[in-house]
Amino acid sequence: MDHFQQIRLLEALLFASEKPLGVPLLAERLPEGADVPALLEELKGLYANRGVHLVEVGEGWAFRTADDLAPYMTVEREVPRKLSRAAIETLAIVAYHQPVTRAEVEEIRGVALSRGTIDTLLEAGWIRPKGRRRAPGKPVTWGTTPAFLDHFGLEDLTALPGVDELKAAGLLDLRPGAGSIAMRQEDADAGEEEDEDRDDAAERAAFLENDEIFDPVETDDSIALDE
Template sequence: MSAPDDLVRAVEATLFAAQEPLRADEISRHLGGADVRAALALLAEHYAPRGVHLVERGGRWHFQTAPDLAHLLRREKEEVRRLSRAATEALAIIAYHEPVSRAEIEAIRGVQTAKGTLDVLMEAGWVRMAGRREVPGRPTIYATTPQFLSHFGLASRADLPGIGELRAAGLLDPVDEAYAALTGNREEAGPEDADAPDEPGEAD
C-alpha cells in the first residue's frame, strides 16, 4: 500500500489506539461519519504479509499477531483451559442455536445443566446473556460473544463447521446425541450413541 491517504491513516490510528475491537460503524462515527469500508479493506491487504494482521471477527476489527509468530511473544507456557463435557456440549449448542435458554440447552442435551456450567463459559468470555425469551417465566437466553469467534478464529458463526467436518476431524468419536442434535442431524448419530446414558455427574 503506497502513499496511504488521510482516511486510511486515520482508520489505522483509530484501531491502534482502541482498547477493544471496533465495528466499522463505530470507526466511522469516530471519524465524522466517513465511509471506512474501503480503508479497512486496504489496511487488511497491507498487513496480510506482515507481523501483525488486521482481522474482522464477529463484525469487529482489530490487530492481532500473525499466527505463525504468536509463539515468539509468549513469555511463559499458557495453561490450557479444559472444559468439562457438560460445558463443551453447552457451548456447542449455544453456538449453533443461539440465542437459547438453559431449558432449551437441557432439552437438547437430555440432562440438567448446572448454573455453574454456564458461569464457566461466561467467565471465559465466550458466552453472554442476550436478554430474555418473551414467554411465560421470561427465561434468560444465551449467545456467543465476539471473543468466542476470535478465540476460535471465526469471522462469523457461518464459519462454524458442520457435523460432517467435526466427525472427519475426529471430534465426534463416539458421536453423542447432543452433538448430532445441535446441528439438526439426529439421524446421523448411531443408535448405540443415541441411546447411551449420560455420564454420572454431567449436570454439574
C-alpha cells in the first residue's frame, strides 16, 4: 500500500470511529512498517484549514469541528417549562412572607422542601438570597427579584393581590391541602364525638350495674294475691 493509500485508510479509520483512537490501535490496522505518528501529523495539516480538524484527545486522535465555527453550531431554543405545584406554592410563600428561610417555607407548607424546588426558582431568576437570619445556624433568607415583578406584571410587592382578591378569584379554595385539612378536622371532630358517646355509654353501664339501685323491693306477693 502506497503512502497516499495509507493516508486515506488512516482518515477512514478516524472518521468511522465513535471515540478517539490511539497510535497502537491505528498501527494494527495500517500496513506493517507504516509511520503512524508522521501520517497523523500529515493528515492533521491537510485538515488545518477545514471545518473539521484532526486533534489529539488524551492518548488518542479524533476529528472535531473547528473551534471558530462553534457559535454557528449552537442552536438556542426557549423551552417553556411548567412549574410544579411545590414550586408555585414556594414562590407564593416567598413573595408574601419575604425575607423567609427554607425552614419557614417548610413550616408554612407543612411538608419538606426539595432542593430542586429552590434551584428551579433560582434558575428562573425569580428568587434570590436576601442575607442570613440572626438565628442559630444563620439560615439563608429568600426574597423575590425584579424579574419576578416583571414576569407577573407587578409594579412592586404592594401590587400583590390581597386575601379578598384571592378569595374572589377562588384561589384560596384551590389550595392542595385545604380540602384534606378540612376533612382531617371533620374526622377529628367526629372522633371526639365518638369518644364522648363511648364515655356516656360507659357511665350508663356503670350506673345500671350499681347494686344499690337494683336491690329488689321486698313485697308480700301472697298478701297482694289475697287482696
